Amino acid sequence: MKACALCNGIVSYKGMCAKCGDTTVDQGRYHDYYDEYSPYMDIQEIQLADGIPNSSCTDTCLHLFTCKRCGEEEGRSIDMVEF
Template sequence: MSICPICNGLREMYLLCTHCGEQMVDSGRLIDFFDDYSPYMEIDLMKMEDGYPDSNSGKKCPHLYTCPSCHNDEVIFIKE
């Protein structure tokens, strides 16, 4: 079983917005935004339904990064 270093606080990522150049903020795992119960579901099962083949087969955790200035959202895959 692999773990996401971002979810577990082992590492931080600093990304710049591709639209305006401001620093983006990690809004959390993408799968936590699906519905009210998503944060409580088994992570590996939710990854099979997230619509991103890389998240399940490649052992990557999709995170939603948001720009506080222009509100641009980007999904970034974090290697587990």
């Protein structure tokens, strides 16, 4: 079984904002912001409607990161790990 290492607290990720260079903060799965039901959907199911070609065929989880300083938002793919 594969699962997102970031969603499950196995790893932490600190990124840099492309706009201002400050630290970004993980806001969770990008898909969780689609509507009120999306946080409860399976990752593989919601990837079928995310608009990213072949995302359901990859072992990644798309996360939303926000800059602490300027508020810039960016999606980043996080690799899933085998359990």
